[in-house]
Amino acid sequence: MSIRKVRQVINGQAATDGAGVELVRVIGQPALMDLDPFLLLDAFRSDDPDDYIAGFPPHPHRGFETVTYILNGRMRHKDNAGNEGVIESGGIQWMTAGKGIVHSEMPEQQDGLLEGFQLWINLPAAHKMVSPAYQEFDQEHIPTESRDGALVKVITGETSTGTRGPVSQPLTDPLYLDVTLDPGAEFVEGLAAEHNAFLYVIEGGLLLADSADELLELGRDQLAVLEPGDSVQLRASDNGARFLLVAGKPLQEPIARGGPFVMNTADEVRQAFSDYQRGNF
Secondary structure (H helix, E strand, O other): OEOOEEEEEEEEEEEOOHHHHHHEEEEEEEOOOEEOOOEEEEEEEOOOHHHOOOOOOEEEEEEEEEEEEEEEOOEEEEEOOOEEEEEOOOOOOOOOOOOOOOEEEEEEEOOOEEEEEEEEEEEHHOOOOOOOEEEEEEEHHEEEEEOOOEEEEEEOOOOOOOOOOOOOOOOOOOOEEEEOOOOOOEEEEEOOOOOEEEEEEEEEEEEEEEEOEEEEOOOOOOOEEEEOOOEEEEEEEEEHHHEEEEEEEOOHHHHHHHOOOOEHHHHHHHHHHHHHHHOOO
């Protein structure tokens, strides 16, 4: 096996989005604008309703997918096509915005802890204008794999021991795992050699090698971009760990950003703004 080492460590930046939601932007900030095919990773965690209650009122998207994973709390989703639902603790919503959608994401609760992530994943040029679609699964439909000292929730992709997540997206072939390790437990997982991959520490600490073969400890809210290889090997600190392991096939296409739109050219972004303003979403 070729073990992936840490190429870069990213500390998230405090940010505000939506109608004033306090969050941490990890991908999509100056230190890491993107990691093809991943365009953005926001983490939110607060038990102060003033930090989140205003939510994300109606806003448009085109050209990519939004992946909302809720660890604690409830988030109600509505869109302009009449779709509506609630993402609850442990649930995932994988939304393909495609050619255009206008949606809102609003906390259901008035107090208590709201915690989770939103990940943006690019779509290839030939699929940016597909019809919007959803893959939504609650906690009961996300398989959990038990290993020595580890619990692995499999949202999408297939683990080295054969557990497959419920979400399917062959265009970028993503792997999205939520892993909890006992103190000192080791974890090894195979990865597609051609895929880009990262780790994000939710709790505790992780120990793994960096590009200089020195042992590196990652702490809470740090992201590690991994070098090429076909596996990841790490262990938890004495406090244990919980982390995300995410990988996907790079598209190797131009990226043109314009707020809520991600296309391949600036002209396409201008067209998206025009279509939205004309009510054509």
